[in-house]
Amino acid sequence: MSNKVLPSVSLESKQPIYKVEKDCLVSKNADVTVAFRLELPEIFTLSREDYAQLQAAFVKAVRLLPDHCVVHKQDWYVEDKYAPGFEAERTLLSAAYERHFNERPFLNHFCYLYITKTSSERPNWGSTSGLLARRHIVPKDMLDTKVLESFFDSVGQFVRTLEGVGPTNAPFIRSHRLTSDELAGTQEKAGLLEKYLSLDLSDQALQVDLDLTNGLKVGQEFCQMFSVANLDDLPTSVETDIRYEAYSTQYSDFPISFAAPLGLLLGTSHILNQYVFLDNTQKTVKTFEQKKDRLNSLSLYSRQNAINVEYYHAFLNELITHKRRPVRVHCNVLTWGRSEEELAEVRKLVNAAFNQMNCKPRQNTVDIAALYWGGIPGNAGDFPSEETFYTFIEQAVCFWASETNYRSTGATKGIKLSDRLTGKPVLVDISDEPMKRQVIFNRNKFVLGPSGSGKSFFTNHMVRQYYEQGAHVLLVDTGNSYKGLCELVGGVYFTYEEDAPIAFNPFLISGKLDVEKKESIKTLLQALWKKDDEAVSQSEYVSLSTAVSLYYVMLEANPAIQPSFNTFYEFVKGTYRKVLEEEKVREKDFDIDNFLYVLGPYYRGGEYDYLLNSDKELDLVQAPFIVFELDNIKDHPILFPVVTLIIMETFISKMRKLKGVRKMILIEEAWKALTTPGMAAYIKYLFKTVRKFFGEAIVVTQEIDDIIGNEIVKDAIINNSDCKILLDQRKFINRFEEIQALLSLTPKEKDLVLSINRDNKPARGRYTEVFISLGGVVSKVYAIEVSKEEYVTYTTEETEKVRLFEKLRQTGDMPTAIKLFAAELREG
Missing domain, CATH: 3.40.50.300 (P-loop containing nucleotide triphosphate hydrolases)
Incomplete structure (x- = not known):
């Protein structure tokens, strides 16, 4: 009995992108795609109001696009490891810090957004109509120049709308339009197309074989896909955000985006694809009216038909009353692994994530190849229509993951x-x-x-x-x-x-007395003289200011006199008292005897005479x-x-x-x-x-x-x-x-x-x-x-500080003491 070997074809002949030109992807169906890399808000930093603001911006941006467009948001979450930087001169603690985190695993996130303009006369294609399944490919005529210009204008408005959300000096979203080299690659770096087809986001991504005979295998990776493509799989309502129990309390309600469980919180390498298909609204309404009428005529034969009529009524009423725009939507998660045990664990994670959103995911098996093919950057127009469901833009964008690392x-x-x-x-x-x-x-x-x-x-x-x-x-x-x-x-x-x-010795200065130094000396004298609840009158303030100024005039004239509180006190007691007498300053305006008496403890022989009279600078x-x-x-x-x-x-x-x-x-x-x-x-x-x-x-x-x-x-x-x-x-x-x-x-x-x-x-x-x-x-x-070295340096625990300084006494060297103590902690 002979085994039947399925024919193989070259990827070049089947891949859907015709060319990359002027930073655009042009498919063999003449679809034109503009691609962006987005910087999203950081996870755990947004409020409910922020999420609502983001969702409103997403809705407004999508509404700006013309009919027959597809918005494909593709989020890559790839397991990675922290690589420390290598600095020429690194201190003991900074080196210990980098060693501590060396190869720390984390999930790296890259967000791409593709906006595709498809041919207006194209019908909704099923999975058997896509480029992957067709034997002959006939490129269509390129779209009219004016249509393309209008599309590019809409894309520009789309991006400006997204970048305008959030505070002016800290916008939530930033974008970068991908260039032709970033899409198609160069001699030195792989492009995004190569990266997707090899499930490798590194610049050295190599082209690998795709095996579609039994599901999907990309190189050595066995792929699984889970999707939400049916209204029956969805909860009765979707939200812009959901409560994150791990960080919430009875006093606070901590939000994350509705799709966050499928993003960074999933904790394993995966790609999250979110599609919004913009068809012609009039045609959609006409189709729905026809289906409603047909179901209505059959409602006597089936209660389910009667219920579905009500659904169509509600949908059309919402559409017309609130001027909603109907769209087709699809959301899927692509994961991969090399063993059945690994794949089984990932299945549990993905199902649990969908359950957090009250969604029932469907694992794609026979149609995984068509969905994977539709996820190629620039090929969203080739996506099978039977994998989509109708809703409004407001609900559709709730499936967009809104956070990054x-x-x-x-x-x-x-x-x-x-x-x-x-x-x-x-x-x-x-x-x-x-x-x-x-x-x-x-x-x-x-x-x-x-x-x-x-x-x-x-x-x-x-x-x-x-x-x-x-x-x-x-x-x-x-x-x-x-x-x-x-x-x-x-x-x-x-x-x-x-x-x-x-x-x-606060009276010792280098150079001439400036305003700030003078103010600091006056503040010190006031603090020594007056109690906390005693105010300094204007006349007392002027008298102190004059005393400080004249004291430094005297020092300038007599360089042999050492600046200190002692000599200032003697100056006030002698020279300045005569100045006050000559100017007939009254005691109630400045009580010099009280001033000298209160400041006496800081003068030579007083209780605190050491404090302001240091003999060394x-x-x-x-x-x-x-x-x-x-x-x-x-x-x-x-x-x-x-x-x-x-x-x-x-x-x-x-x-x-x-x-x-x-x-x-x-x-x-x-x-x-x-x-x-x-x-x-x-x-x-x-x-x-x-x-x-x-x-x-x-x-x-x-x-x-x-x-x-x-x-x-x-x-x-x-x-x-x-x-x-x-x-x-x-x-x-x-x-x-x-x-x-x-x-x-x-x-x-x-x-x-x-x-x-x-x-x-x-x-x-x-x-x-x-x-x-x-x-x-x-x-x-x-x-x-922090590292153990940093911990023992910073610790405020008395027993640990005693141990550290005991080691310092033994070694006479603090770095050595820190290393010894840190080694002991590592050994438990």
């Missing part, structure tokens, strides 16, 4: 965070690029997270990367959170000890990484506010003198000392001015009552911080409305914040999530996942 910003600098689905690293610029796009108007940041939420861990990760990218970082801490990092980078670490107190302006750890004096009513204010003055000096260098000041709980009435003007000045000097001020807090009950925080810090960063807020979930109102968070941002850490993947190890809002325009939740 998190992507890195276009900037070269920023912080490395991870996407929520797979942990793939992305470079996030939360300072410069948003400023250029006018998403934000300052670089200041406000960080809120309860104790244990990981805010110090996040800020360690952030400032470390800013420092490695050339920024000057000044940290004011009250808990030794940055000791490990400071030791590693060789920074300057100040902590207050009784036997070695911090000493400053600490050149902190040129030190790129400085930590002031003030835990030992955080509750001291005098030292804490004074030391904090002097630190702020140090940062002001950096602002003024370091031209073209990024400056960052991060203040943890120390900001409370700066929110007293006497210092409010100073902190307002800092937050409003720092952006002009390529700087940013960051405030970190954990107490909700501190921000809700403090007007200065609201007016000075929050209102001048366009970037808001929130950690896990579950401790505050019953009071979150207060936080939402204070930070002016939108309902979308509320849902994002409340989704933090709700679906962390145990397989990825220990990590946490963070919410970042840029001007209320761009808001996302990222994962903070």
Whole structure:
């Protein structure tokens, strides 16, 4: 008995594309196709209103197209692995970070949109009429030039409509029209046609054999296809979005697009094809009227016929009343694998995804080849009509997957965070690029997270990367959170000890006295002199200003005199008292005796005489990484506010003198000392001015009552911080409305914040999530996942810090200590 061998033909003879010309695909049926690559919104970043806005734009765009067009949206989801970049000079921590994520698997997404103009006289073709099944191919005459011009105009409007959705400075969709080389390929790179026919999106895609004898086999891959091509397979209604249970709470409703389960959430390599066929509306209505009349005449013989008549009535009434445009629709998912076990697992995933949408998928077997052939870019006009169903555009576009992966910003600098689905690293610029796009108007940041939420861990990760990218970082801490990092980078670490107190000399300046330095000295003197609830009168302010100015005139005339608080105090006590007497300044206008008495403890022999009279100049302006750890004096009513204010003055000096260098000041709980009435003007000045000097001020807090009950925080810090960063807020979930109102968070941002850490993947190890809002325009939740080396550097757990510094004492080298500790953690 002989086996019958089916004949084989060359792909060249059967492939449907006649030529690629002027960036268009021309099929052998004379169909003309324009192809685009789309950048879609990132997943988990849109609200219900955003999805509705997207759907409205899709509907409007499709309505712009003429009759006899096909819109074919083809989304590729391909399993890929993260490949770290290789930099010439990589630090210990950045190298460890890249090693940690090396070959991290993720699903890469590419979205293509093909708009095809078919011949107007073509009937609806079945699967037996397509180019794949026909023996002889006779190219049709090309369409009239005017018809083509009208079509291209419509395509241009289509794209502009899509690109116009979303905020002006952060549109949801961007497009790129594919060129002839990108479609057909070159000597060096495969084109999109080759990639599709080999199911390989790499530039080195090779042409492979197609086996259609038993289903579909592309090269070594056995293919499966699942489609929705019948109204009976659909739910009673479709939505623009559905509730994503994993991130939703009883207080929030987290949305994803209706078709998202068939997109990135499917979690395996596949192609999602979504078709919308635009026929002639009058002909469609006429056909439906005829079918309705025929069913109506047969309704007495079958209840089903009577029911179907009502369906046709409802469809036609909706069409005419609301001026809907009827379209034919098809949606399918193409998957592949190399073993039956792999294919069986994929079948389960696809069926579960369709079930989430309340759809009943049909696995295509005998017709898989025709559907695969119709999915060739530019060949949508060859798609079998029996695989489509009628609906309106509004319902049709609900089957379009609307999201893509998190992507890195276009900037070269920023912080490395991870996407929520797979942990793939992305470079996030939360300072410069948003400023250029006018998403934000300052670089200041406000960080809120309860104790244990990981805010110090996040800020360690952030400032470390800013420092490695050339920024000057000044940290004011009250808990030794940055000791490990400071030791590693060789920074300057100040902590207050009784036997070695911090000493400053704010009166020592280089060059001449300028306005900012003068203001900072006056602010310091006011803080030392007046209580929090005492106001400085205009006459007192003028007197202090005059005293500071005359003091520096005196220093200029007497270079031998050392600038310090001691010499300033003596100047006021002697020379300036005589000036006041000569000008007959009254005691009620400026009480010099009271001033000298209150500031006496800071003068020679006083309790705090060390504080403002340092005999050595600490050149902190040129030190790129400085930590002031003030835990030992955080509750001291005098030292804490004074030391904090002097630190702020140090940062002001950096602002003024370091031209073209990024400056960052991060203040943890120390900001409370700066929110007293006497210092409010100073902190307002800092937050409003720092952006002009390529700087940013960051405030970190954990107490909700501190921000809700403090007007200065609201007016000075929050209102001048366009970037808001929130950690896990579950401790505050019953009071979150207060936080939402204070930070002016939108309902979308509320849902994002409340989704933090709700679906962390145990397989990825220990990590946490963070919410970042840029001007209320761009808001996302990222994962903070780091290597073991970074973890031991950042950790705030006391037992782990003790172990790290014990290893430092043993080795005398911080990098070695970090490597040893990290190795121990890896070994469990």
